[in-house]
Amino acid sequence: MPRATLVEVIREMGMTDPRLLAAFAATPRDRFVPPRSISRAQLDQPIPIGHGQPTSQPSLVAQMIDALRLTGTETILEIGTGYGYQTALLARLARRVYSMERYADLAEHARANLAAVDVTNAEVVVGDGTAGLPGHAPFDAVVVSAAAAEVPEPLAEQLTEGGRLVMPISGTIADIVTLFTKRQGRLIQQRRVAPAQFVPLVGKHAKGGDEPPHRSTCL
Structure with missing residues (x-):
């Protein structure tokens, strides 16, 4: 399946932003999966990358990024780097990306993958994503890839006034990717983006505390 097919899938879902489509066309997903899974890289499906984590399903990544309405001037905080595929896409659409990954080995893979496709405006940090990166705040947009x-x-707190945040909110049957904006210092829910199934967000500030992942993701 040629890489352009992923772009067509995204377009057929109603996402027509030419910058978004160009970013997907220019980002080789096969560089962002484990070697054993390269044959599946151009399929619109999640792929395991270790530690019970997946690399994300491209069409869902596209919906999350599209909701941010990026113009190219933003500084973005990403929570959940994985192998760096979404990071690379964000870097093509924004001024600067700071991406946080809990697992050091995944972060190393992501750094190598980003360097291999000449992404120079993204920094991968190992740490607790729920704490964010206050030293680099405020952020114009935040995207969280766990529920x-x-x-x-x-x-x-680290999202700038008027900024956008996209994150899956846990549900009993499915998680709901939700778009928020910050108004007068508060997050306001704007719309539901898509239902899906995500690994749980882990960290000090995640509701429920530091719990191990207990379910697979459809991201």
Whole structure:
């Protein structure tokens, strides 16, 4: 299946932003999966990358990024780097990306993968994503690739006034990718983006505390 097919899948879902489509066309997903899974890289499906984590399903990544309405001037905080595929896409659409990954080995893979495709405006940091990166805040946009019952307070605090945050909110049947904006210092829910199934967000500020992942993702 040629890489252009992923672009067509995204377009057929109603996402027509030429910058978004160009970013997907220019980002070789096969560089962002384990070698054993390269044959599946151009399929619109999640792929395991270790530690019970997946690299994300491209069409869902596209919906999350599209909701941010990026113009190219933003500084973005990403929670959940994985192998760096979404990071690379964000870097093509924004001024600067700071991406946080809990597992050091995944972060190393992501750094190598980003360097291999000449992404120079993204930095991968190992740490607790629920705490964000206060030293680099505020952020114009935040994207979280794991589910929790609510947005961790530090991430809301580090979002600039008028900024957008996309995150799956835990549900009983499915998680709901939800778009928020920050108005007068508070997060306001704007719309539901898509239902899906995500690994749980882990960290000090995730509701429920530091719990190990207990379910697979459809991201």
